[in-house]
Amino acid sequence: MKLSTHCFELPLKHTFTISRESTDIQPSLVVELSDGTHSGYGEATTNSYYRVTLDSMRKSLDAVQELVAATEKIDPETFWQAASRCMPDDPFALCALDEAAHDLWGKQQGAPVYQLWNLDPANNPVSCFTIGIADIPTMVRKMQEVPGWPIYKIKLGTEHDLEIIRELRQHTPAVFRVDANCGWNAEQAVRNSVELKKLNVEFIEQPLPRDDRDGAKHVYENSVLPIVADESCISAADVQQCHGRFHGINIKLVKCGGLTPARRMIAEAHQLGMKVMVGCMVESTVGISAIAQLLPLLDYVDMDGAELISQDVAAGVKLELGRCLYPPANGSGVQLL
Numbered sequence: 001m002k003l004s005t006h007c008f009e010l011p012l013k014h015t016f017t018i019s020r021e022s023t024d025i026q027p028s029l030v031v032e033l034s035d036g037t038h039s040g041y042g043e044a045t046t047n048s049y050y051r052v053t054l055d056s057m058r059k060s061l062d063a064v065q066e067l068v069a070a071t072e073k074i075d076p077e078t079f080w081q082a083a084s085r086c087m088p089d090d091p092f093a094l095c096a097l098d099e100a101a102h103d104l105w106g107k108q109q110g111a112p113v114y115q116l117w118n119l120d121p122a123n124n125p126v127s128c129f130t131i132g133i134a135d136i137p138t139m140v141r142k143m144q145e146v147p148g149w150p151i152y153k154i155k156l157g158t159e160h161d162l163e164i165i166r167e168l169r170q171h172t173p174a175v176f177r178v179d180a181n182c183g184w185n186a187e188q189a190v191r192n193s194v195e196l197k198k199l200n201v202e203f204i205e206q207p208l209p210r211d212d213r214d215g216a217k218h219v220y221e222n223s224v225l226p227i228v229a230d231e232s233c234i235s236a237a238d239v240q241q242c243h244g245r246f247h248g249i250n251i252k253l254v255k256c257g258g259l260t261p262a263r264r265m266i267a268e269a270h271q272l273g274m275k276v277m278v279g280c281m282v283e284s285t286v287g288i289s290a291i292a293q294l295l296p297l298l299d300y301v302d303m304d305g306a307e308l309i310s311q312d313v314a315a316g317v318k319l320e321l322g323r324c325l326y327p328p329a330n331g332s333g334v335q336l337l
Helices: 054-060 065-068 076-086 091-109 134-144 161-169 184-197 213-222 238-242 261-271 285-292
Strands: 002-017 022-034 039-045 130-131 151-155 175-179 199-207 228-231 248-252 275-279 301-302 318-320 323-325
Touching: 022 199, 039 091, 039 285, 054 091, 076 091, 076 261, 091 130, 091 261, 091 285, 130 134, 134 161, 161 175, 161 184, 184 199, 184 213, 199 261, 213 228, 238 248, 238 261, 238 285, 248 261, 248 285, 248 301, 261 275, 261 323
Parallel strands: 130 151, 151 175, 175 199, 199 228, 228 248, 248 275, 275 301
Antiparallel strands: 002 022, 022 039, 318 323
16 A cells, blocks of 8 residues: 645634634644555644644654555554554554544545444434634624524633623524633632533533543532533543543544544543534544544544635535434545546
């Protein structure tokens, strides 16, 4: 096989702001694995919070060139195990490689990945649409630009969080989820949960900083809404640590290292009685199509990343008001444009 990389700058429709940063253009790395007949694609975006750059990912991928060259017909899990030993400290690059391996595997086998996993998409959860932080009129306008979604995820972590939700609630009956991205303390989270429940908020995502374990336990025990971990659940080792501190986990493929570890995390969380969500970054249809293969295993999903960019770089899975539409193609269904 041959490995190649493609670098893109994904332009956003709107400035995307969370509690710690704002973005207008999202750099992204697409990995291509080719056997000479088929090509599989995977994606990882850069991330300043985790100190991930295009150069750092490409440097990590140099370490697997020999492994790739020696591989003919791919088995994704075996390939992931070998690749993870070559680059143990870069889950973002490993994720892109693992997604590409699964896409190629499905194309070689002549079936979509979710079918090869024996999964039934009949009851897939629908995706939310994310509204980034802005002044309140702008947040209202951004939501009104995409009417009809059954669920909106609202980014919070400001001095006006309850005011934001109260105003947005005036404009839609849709379910809300809120994500504070580590922007609150424990008492704020408990207090806000009471008011947010009255406003038809389904759950709160990552209210506290990752390292506030005592605070997380306090919120878990006192919040009137479920609490879902994001920054507190990066890798498989974190799932057990979240039990008793969160009601559910949000898995990001780039943070855990791809589809292979994500499936293990999903299984462990469900065994512990926790809800499972998979979330996206601001990414193209390449990464979103990989997430779609996991949908039958999930309780919730946030896979609207490609909806937030003004120019996509690939064809594959599409969303129709949050509902996943699989392409008539094998693997993850991805083709670069």
